[in-house]
Amino acid sequence: MILGKFFLILSLMFVIMFPSLTNAARFSGEYLLHMCGVDEDGKELVEGGRLACQAYIAGVLDYHNFIQSMDTSPNVKFCVPENISMNELQLHVYSYLYKNRREHSKFVASPGVALALFLSFPCNE
Numbered sequence: 001m002i003l004g005k006f007f008l009i010l011s012l013m014f015v016i017m018f019p020s021l022t023n024a025a026r027f028s029g030e031y032l033l034h035m036c037g038v039d040e041d042g043k044e045l046v047e048g049g050r051l052a053c054q055a056y057i058a059g060v061l062d063y064h065n066f067i068q069s070m071d072t073s074p075n076v077k078f079c080v081p082e083n084i085s086m087n088e089l090q091l092h093v094y095s096y097l098y099k100n101r102r103e104h105s106k107f108v109a110s111p112g113v114a115l116a117l118f119l120s121f122p123c124n125e
Contacts, residue, residue: 027056029097029104029112036094054086057093060113076114079123092120 027035036053037045044050061080068077080089096116097104104112 027109032109078117
């Protein structure tokens with residue numbers, strides 16, 4: 001809960017400090033791919049990119065969990081285990097967006113994040 005609030009506050013600070021970079025607070029798949037990028041040593045390619053990337057992923061995950069808690073069923077369901085770190089989630093999302101960048105680059109990034117999580121962490125129903 002505290003970590004979620006932390007990411008929310010940092011996300012809001014990012015939007016306030018860099019409004020021209022956020023395109024009215026919308027991340028395209030291309031922009032999220034850019035922000036999530038790391039080199040072969042795991043060092044972020046954009047200063048602050050890891051934070052922005054992980055905050056965005058956390059927001060999609062939080063929204064997905066909220067929708068499920070309201071007894072509405074999202075069309076793309078995923079079940080991320082509690083023990084998965086944000087760094088691991090970032091790698092799953094980055095890998096998916098990189099492999100599918102032509103399909104997701106110009107659109108809002110959240111469907112790409114949801115599909116990446118769905119493919120990596122399907123629910124066993």
